[in-house]
Amino acid sequence: KAGVTQTPRYLIKTRGQQVTLSCSPISGHRSVSWYQQTPGQGLQFLFEYFSETQRNKGNFPGRFSGRQFSNSRSEMNVSTLELGDSALYLCASSRGGGYTFGSGTRLTVV
């Protein structure tokens, strides 16, 4: 079966711009979570959506936002990009019993 699909794989953006990342979960998985991975901080939780509702949110500024659609696909948006937002952004889906991650979107802010 198809895994978690994230698009695009790579992005280069300029400071101050905004960006939207997309995630298609495994079919039947209604929970979608987003994580930021950097060499210094490791994986950090951004937020989780379940049935189109944000269920939990990590300790990130309001510039980071997301949404989930009725087909469980999810998007995350980062506005007013900063150099420190450069990271691998990972999406994970679950039906209970552990999360399956996508390959991530590598965002570089210049």
Add this chain to the structure above:
Amino acid sequence: QKEVEQDPGPLSVPEGAIVSLNCTYSNSAFQYFMWYRQYSRKGPELLMYTYSSGNKEDGRFTAQVDKSSKYISLFIRDSQPSDSATYLCAMSEDSGGGADGLTFGKGTHLIIQP
């Protein structure tokens, strides 16, 4: 404080050796424990998922959880060069991730020498 400690390595062992990877944590509310493997430029891949204390075996992998000591381990038997990767432990208060999602260790970089 929901901190998870994990030795970053690198840990280098010869092919065929038994590998032991460990994490310690401080939050006694953690109930669900996971091990992920991450290859370069890939997302983490779930290897083991356990609930509460005890052992779980899957092929060459064995996960152990000791909640009284707040200590979890992953053992890899008959290690192969293809096992070379970064291994991440993760944990949560409930099966749905909980209010803070999964809390990850920083990962241990493992190198299996042919």
